[in-house]
Amino acid sequence: MILGIGTDLCNIDRIEGVLARHGDRFKNRVYTEREQRKAEGRPRAIAATYAKRWAAKEACSKALGTGLRMGISWKDMAVSNLRTGQPVMHVTGWAAERLAAMTPPGHEAIIHVTLTDDAPWAQAFVVIEARPIAGPT
Ligand SMILES: CC(C)(COP(=O)(O)OP(=O)(O)OC[C@H]1O[C@@H](n2cnc3c(N)ncnc32)[C@H](O)[C@@H]1OP(=O)(O)O)[C@@H](O)C(=O)NCCC(=O)NCCS
Incomplete structure:
Protein backbone atom coordinates (compact mmCIF):
# COMPACT_ATOMS: atom_id res chain seq x y z
CA MET A 1 0.00 0.00 0.00
CA ILE A 2 1.06 3.59 -0.54
CA LEU A 3 1.75 5.49 2.68
CA GLY A 4 2.71 8.83 1.18
CA ILE A 5 3.72 10.73 -1.93
CA GLY A 6 5.65 13.97 -2.33
CA THR A 7 7.00 16.12 -5.12
CA ASP A 8 9.12 19.24 -5.42
CA LEU A 9 10.53 21.54 -8.07
CA CYS A 10 13.73 23.42 -7.25
CA ASN A 11 15.28 26.25 -9.23
CA ILE A 12 18.93 25.42 -9.97
CA ASP A 13 19.84 29.12 -10.34
CA ARG A 14 18.50 29.79 -6.84
CA ILE A 15 20.69 27.01 -5.43
CA GLU A 16 23.66 28.37 -7.38
CA GLY A 17 23.06 31.77 -5.74
CA VAL A 18 22.83 30.26 -2.26
CA LEU A 19 26.03 28.29 -2.89
CA ALA A 20 27.80 31.48 -3.98
CA ARG A 21 26.59 33.43 -0.95
CA HIS A 22 26.81 30.83 1.81
CA GLY A 23 29.13 28.13 0.44
CA ASP A 24 30.22 25.54 3.01
CA ARG A 25 27.81 26.78 5.67
CA PHE A 26 24.85 25.94 3.43
CA LYS A 27 26.38 22.68 2.21
CA ASN A 28 27.17 21.43 5.69
CA ARG A 29 23.75 22.35 7.06
CA VAL A 30 21.78 20.64 4.28
CA TYR A 31 23.87 17.89 2.69
CA THR A 32 25.65 14.81 4.01
CA GLU A 33 29.32 14.29 3.20
CA ARG A 34 28.32 11.68 0.64
CA GLU A 35 25.94 14.08 -1.12
CA GLN A 36 28.62 16.76 -1.13
CA ARG A 37 31.17 14.35 -2.62
CA LYS A 38 28.73 13.50 -5.42
CA ALA A 39 28.04 17.16 -6.23
CA GLU A 40 31.62 18.38 -5.93
CA GLY A 41 32.77 15.55 -8.17
CA ARG A 42 30.70 17.06 -10.99
CA PRO A 43 32.38 20.39 -11.69
CA ARG A 44 29.99 21.15 -14.56
CA ALA A 45 26.84 20.24 -12.64
CA ILE A 46 27.45 21.14 -9.00
CA ALA A 47 24.36 23.32 -8.52
CA ALA A 48 22.12 20.95 -10.49
CA THR A 49 23.24 18.02 -8.35
CA TYR A 50 22.60 19.93 -5.13
CA ALA A 51 19.24 21.17 -6.49
CA LYS A 52 18.04 17.64 -7.28
CA ARG A 53 18.90 16.58 -3.74
CA TRP A 54 17.20 19.64 -2.28
CA ALA A 63 5.69 12.07 1.61
CA LEU A 64 6.38 11.71 5.33
CA GLY A 65 3.46 14.08 5.86
CA THR A 66 5.46 16.55 7.88
CA GLY A 67 7.03 19.24 5.77
CA LEU A 68 10.38 20.56 6.87
CA ARG A 69 9.02 23.08 9.31
CA MET A 70 8.11 20.36 11.78
CA GLY A 71 11.68 19.68 12.81
CA ARG A 83 26.03 1.69 -9.33
CA THR A 84 23.42 1.97 -12.10
CA GLY A 85 22.86 5.63 -11.21
CA GLN A 86 19.46 5.00 -9.63
CA PRO A 87 18.92 7.29 -6.63
CA VAL A 88 18.13 5.88 -3.20
CA MET A 89 16.72 7.83 -0.22
CA HIS A 90 18.03 7.08 3.28
CA VAL A 91 16.29 8.44 6.35
CA ALA A 96 13.33 7.50 10.40
CA GLU A 97 11.18 7.73 13.52
CA ARG A 98 8.36 9.31 11.55
CA LEU A 99 8.66 6.60 8.87
CA ALA A 100 8.47 3.88 11.51
CA ALA A 101 5.44 5.53 13.13
CA MET A 102 3.50 5.65 9.86
CA THR A 103 4.33 2.05 8.88
CA PRO A 104 1.55 -0.43 9.78
CA PRO A 105 2.49 -3.40 11.99
CA GLY A 106 3.79 -6.38 10.00
CA HIS A 107 4.99 -4.15 7.17
CA GLU A 108 8.27 -2.66 6.02
CA ALA A 109 8.48 0.77 4.44
CA ILE A 110 10.25 1.33 1.13
CA ILE A 111 11.05 4.83 -0.10
CA HIS A 112 11.08 5.25 -3.87
CA VAL A 113 12.66 8.38 -5.30
CA THR A 114 13.18 9.63 -8.83
CA LEU A 115 15.09 12.77 -9.87
CA THR A 116 15.44 14.77 -13.04
CA ASP A 117 16.76 18.15 -14.11
CA ASP A 118 16.49 20.39 -17.13
CA ALA A 119 17.90 23.83 -16.39
CA PRO A 120 16.73 25.85 -14.64
CA TRP A 121 14.61 23.19 -12.94
CA ALA A 122 15.36 20.17 -10.82
CA GLN A 123 12.51 17.88 -9.85
CA ALA A 124 11.93 15.00 -7.46
CA PHE A 125 9.13 12.56 -6.75
CA VAL A 126 9.02 10.38 -3.67
CA VAL A 127 6.62 7.50 -3.01
CA ILE A 128 6.60 5.64 0.31
CA GLU A 129 5.33 2.08 0.04
CA ALA A 130 4.51 -0.38 2.83
CA ARG A 131 5.04 -4.05 1.99
CA PRO A 132 3.93 -6.94 4.19
CA ILE A 133 6.88 -8.67 5.82
CA ALA A 134 6.78 -12.30 4.71
CA GLY A 135 6.05 -14.56 7.67
CA PRO A 136 7.53 -18.05 8.19
CA THR A 137 6.37 -20.56 5.56
C1 LIG B 1 19.00 6.73 -16.52
C2 LIG B 1 19.06 7.77 -17.62
C3 LIG B 1 17.82 7.62 -18.50
C4 LIG B 1 19.12 9.19 -17.05
O1 LIG B 1 19.17 10.10 -18.13
P1 LIG B 1 19.45 11.66 -17.91
O2 LIG B 1 18.99 12.42 -19.07
O3 LIG B 1 20.84 11.85 -17.40
O4 LIG B 1 18.45 11.87 -16.73
P2 LIG B 1 17.88 13.12 -15.99
O5 LIG B 1 18.72 14.35 -16.16
O6 LIG B 1 16.44 13.21 -16.31
O7 LIG B 1 17.99 12.60 -14.49
C5 LIG B 1 19.22 12.37 -13.91
C6 LIG B 1 18.91 11.53 -12.71
O8 LIG B 1 18.41 10.26 -13.13
C7 LIG B 1 18.64 9.35 -12.08
N1 LIG B 1 19.14 8.09 -12.64
C8 LIG B 1 20.33 7.89 -13.21
N2 LIG B 1 20.43 6.59 -13.56
C9 LIG B 1 19.30 5.98 -13.17
C10 LIG B 1 18.81 4.63 -13.24
N3 LIG B 1 19.54 3.66 -13.75
N4 LIG B 1 17.59 4.36 -12.73
C11 LIG B 1 16.84 5.33 -12.18
N5 LIG B 1 17.25 6.63 -12.08
C12 LIG B 1 18.46 6.93 -12.59
C13 LIG B 1 19.66 9.98 -11.14
O9 LIG B 1 19.00 10.36 -9.93
C14 LIG B 1 20.12 11.20 -11.90
O10 LIG B 1 20.47 12.30 -11.07
P3 LIG B 1 21.73 12.19 -10.09
O11 LIG B 1 22.81 11.49 -10.85
O12 LIG B 1 22.07 13.60 -9.74
O13 LIG B 1 21.25 11.37 -8.90
C15 LIG B 1 20.31 7.60 -18.49
O14 LIG B 1 21.44 7.83 -17.67
C16 LIG B 1 20.39 6.23 -19.11
O15 LIG B 1 19.70 5.92 -20.08
N6 LIG B 1 21.24 5.39 -18.64
C17 LIG B 1 21.36 4.07 -19.23
C18 LIG B 1 22.01 3.19 -18.28
C19 LIG B 1 23.44 3.59 -18.15
O16 LIG B 1 24.04 4.21 -18.99
N7 LIG B 1 24.01 3.20 -17.04
C20 LIG B 1 25.37 3.52 -16.79
C21 LIG B 1 25.81 2.87 -15.52
S1 LIG B 1 25.66 1.10 -15.66
Whole structure:
Protein backbone atom coordinates (compact mmCIF):
# COMPACT_ATOMS: atom_id res chain seq x y z
CA MET A 1 0.00 0.00 0.00
CA ILE A 2 1.06 3.59 -0.54
CA LEU A 3 1.75 5.49 2.68
CA GLY A 4 2.71 8.83 1.18
CA ILE A 5 3.72 10.73 -1.93
CA GLY A 6 5.65 13.97 -2.33
CA THR A 7 7.00 16.12 -5.12
CA ASP A 8 9.12 19.24 -5.42
CA LEU A 9 10.53 21.54 -8.07
CA CYS A 10 13.73 23.42 -7.25
CA ASN A 11 15.28 26.25 -9.23
CA ILE A 12 18.93 25.42 -9.97
CA ASP A 13 19.84 29.12 -10.34
CA ARG A 14 18.50 29.79 -6.84
CA ILE A 15 20.69 27.01 -5.43
CA GLU A 16 23.66 28.37 -7.38
CA GLY A 17 23.06 31.77 -5.74
CA VAL A 18 22.83 30.26 -2.26
CA LEU A 19 26.03 28.29 -2.89
CA ALA A 20 27.80 31.48 -3.98
CA ARG A 21 26.59 33.43 -0.95
CA HIS A 22 26.81 30.83 1.81
CA GLY A 23 29.13 28.13 0.44
CA ASP A 24 30.22 25.54 3.01
CA ARG A 25 27.81 26.78 5.67
CA PHE A 26 24.85 25.94 3.43
CA LYS A 27 26.38 22.68 2.21
CA ASN A 28 27.17 21.43 5.69
CA ARG A 29 23.75 22.35 7.06
CA VAL A 30 21.78 20.64 4.28
CA TYR A 31 23.87 17.89 2.69
CA THR A 32 25.65 14.81 4.01
CA GLU A 33 29.32 14.29 3.20
CA ARG A 34 28.32 11.68 0.64
CA GLU A 35 25.94 14.08 -1.12
CA GLN A 36 28.62 16.76 -1.13
CA ARG A 37 31.17 14.35 -2.62
CA LYS A 38 28.73 13.50 -5.42
CA ALA A 39 28.04 17.16 -6.23
CA GLU A 40 31.62 18.38 -5.93
CA GLY A 41 32.77 15.55 -8.17
CA ARG A 42 30.70 17.06 -10.99
CA PRO A 43 32.38 20.39 -11.69
CA ARG A 44 29.99 21.15 -14.56
CA ALA A 45 26.84 20.24 -12.64
CA ILE A 46 27.45 21.14 -9.00
CA ALA A 47 24.36 23.32 -8.52
CA ALA A 48 22.12 20.95 -10.49
CA THR A 49 23.24 18.02 -8.35
CA TYR A 50 22.60 19.93 -5.13
CA ALA A 51 19.24 21.17 -6.49
CA LYS A 52 18.04 17.64 -7.28
CA ARG A 53 18.90 16.58 -3.74
CA TRP A 54 17.20 19.64 -2.28
CA ALA A 55 14.05 18.72 -4.25
CA ALA A 56 14.37 15.12 -3.03
CA LYS A 57 14.50 16.23 0.62
CA GLU A 58 11.48 18.50 0.19
CA ALA A 59 9.55 15.77 -1.63
CA CYS A 60 10.46 13.23 1.06
CA SER A 61 9.29 15.52 3.85
CA LYS A 62 5.96 15.82 2.04
CA ALA A 63 5.69 12.07 1.61
CA LEU A 64 6.38 11.71 5.33
CA GLY A 65 3.46 14.08 5.86
CA THR A 66 5.46 16.55 7.88
CA GLY A 67 7.03 19.24 5.77
CA LEU A 68 10.38 20.56 6.87
CA ARG A 69 9.02 23.08 9.31
CA MET A 70 8.11 20.36 11.78
CA GLY A 71 11.68 19.68 12.81
CA ILE A 72 13.12 17.22 10.32
CA SER A 73 16.71 18.17 9.70
CA TRP A 74 17.76 18.24 6.07
CA LYS A 75 20.52 15.70 6.59
CA ASP A 76 18.03 13.18 8.00
CA MET A 77 16.94 12.64 4.39
CA ALA A 78 19.90 11.81 2.16
CA VAL A 79 20.27 10.62 -1.42
CA SER A 80 22.89 8.20 -2.67
CA ASN A 81 23.11 6.40 -5.99
CA LEU A 82 23.32 2.73 -6.89
CA ARG A 83 26.03 1.69 -9.33
CA THR A 84 23.42 1.97 -12.10
CA GLY A 85 22.86 5.63 -11.21
CA GLN A 86 19.46 5.00 -9.63
CA PRO A 87 18.92 7.29 -6.63
CA VAL A 88 18.13 5.88 -3.20
CA MET A 89 16.72 7.83 -0.22
CA HIS A 90 18.03 7.08 3.28
CA VAL A 91 16.29 8.44 6.35
CA THR A 92 17.79 8.79 9.81
CA GLY A 93 16.92 10.54 13.05
CA TRP A 94 13.52 12.17 13.23
CA ALA A 95 12.64 11.18 9.65
CA ALA A 96 13.33 7.50 10.40
CA GLU A 97 11.18 7.73 13.52
CA ARG A 98 8.36 9.31 11.55
CA LEU A 99 8.66 6.60 8.87
CA ALA A 100 8.47 3.88 11.51
CA ALA A 101 5.44 5.53 13.13
CA MET A 102 3.50 5.65 9.86
CA THR A 103 4.33 2.05 8.88
CA PRO A 104 1.55 -0.43 9.78
CA PRO A 105 2.49 -3.40 11.99
CA GLY A 106 3.79 -6.38 10.00
CA HIS A 107 4.99 -4.15 7.17
CA GLU A 108 8.27 -2.66 6.02
CA ALA A 109 8.48 0.77 4.44
CA ILE A 110 10.25 1.33 1.13
CA ILE A 111 11.05 4.83 -0.10
CA HIS A 112 11.08 5.25 -3.87
CA VAL A 113 12.66 8.38 -5.30
CA THR A 114 13.18 9.63 -8.83
CA LEU A 115 15.09 12.77 -9.87
CA THR A 116 15.44 14.77 -13.04
CA ASP A 117 16.76 18.15 -14.11
CA ASP A 118 16.49 20.39 -17.13
CA ALA A 119 17.90 23.83 -16.39
CA PRO A 120 16.73 25.85 -14.64
CA TRP A 121 14.61 23.19 -12.94
CA ALA A 122 15.36 20.17 -10.82
CA GLN A 123 12.51 17.88 -9.85
CA ALA A 124 11.93 15.00 -7.46
CA PHE A 125 9.13 12.56 -6.75
CA VAL A 126 9.02 10.38 -3.67
CA VAL A 127 6.62 7.50 -3.01
CA ILE A 128 6.60 5.64 0.31
CA GLU A 129 5.33 2.08 0.04
CA ALA A 130 4.51 -0.38 2.83
CA ARG A 131 5.04 -4.05 1.99
CA PRO A 132 3.93 -6.94 4.19
CA ILE A 133 6.88 -8.67 5.82
CA ALA A 134 6.78 -12.30 4.71
CA GLY A 135 6.05 -14.56 7.67
CA PRO A 136 7.53 -18.05 8.19
CA THR A 137 6.37 -20.56 5.56
C1 LIG B 1 19.00 6.73 -16.52
C2 LIG B 1 19.06 7.77 -17.62
C3 LIG B 1 17.82 7.62 -18.50
C4 LIG B 1 19.12 9.19 -17.05
O1 LIG B 1 19.17 10.10 -18.13
P1 LIG B 1 19.45 11.66 -17.91
O2 LIG B 1 18.99 12.42 -19.07
O3 LIG B 1 20.84 11.85 -17.40
O4 LIG B 1 18.45 11.87 -16.73
P2 LIG B 1 17.88 13.12 -15.99
O5 LIG B 1 18.72 14.35 -16.16
O6 LIG B 1 16.44 13.21 -16.31
O7 LIG B 1 17.99 12.60 -14.49
C5 LIG B 1 19.22 12.37 -13.91
C6 LIG B 1 18.91 11.53 -12.71
O8 LIG B 1 18.41 10.26 -13.13
C7 LIG B 1 18.64 9.35 -12.08
N1 LIG B 1 19.14 8.09 -12.64
C8 LIG B 1 20.33 7.89 -13.21
N2 LIG B 1 20.43 6.59 -13.56
C9 LIG B 1 19.30 5.98 -13.17
C10 LIG B 1 18.81 4.63 -13.24
N3 LIG B 1 19.54 3.66 -13.75
N4 LIG B 1 17.59 4.36 -12.73
C11 LIG B 1 16.84 5.33 -12.18
N5 LIG B 1 17.25 6.63 -12.08
C12 LIG B 1 18.46 6.93 -12.59
C13 LIG B 1 19.66 9.98 -11.14
O9 LIG B 1 19.00 10.36 -9.93
C14 LIG B 1 20.12 11.20 -11.90
O10 LIG B 1 20.47 12.30 -11.07
P3 LIG B 1 21.73 12.19 -10.09
O11 LIG B 1 22.81 11.49 -10.85
O12 LIG B 1 22.07 13.60 -9.74
O13 LIG B 1 21.25 11.37 -8.90
C15 LIG B 1 20.31 7.60 -18.49
O14 LIG B 1 21.44 7.83 -17.67
C16 LIG B 1 20.39 6.23 -19.11
O15 LIG B 1 19.70 5.92 -20.08
N6 LIG B 1 21.24 5.39 -18.64
C17 LIG B 1 21.36 4.07 -19.23
C18 LIG B 1 22.01 3.19 -18.28
C19 LIG B 1 23.44 3.59 -18.15
O16 LIG B 1 24.04 4.21 -18.99
N7 LIG B 1 24.01 3.20 -17.04
C20 LIG B 1 25.37 3.52 -16.79
C21 LIG B 1 25.81 2.87 -15.52
S1 LIG B 1 25.66 1.10 -15.66
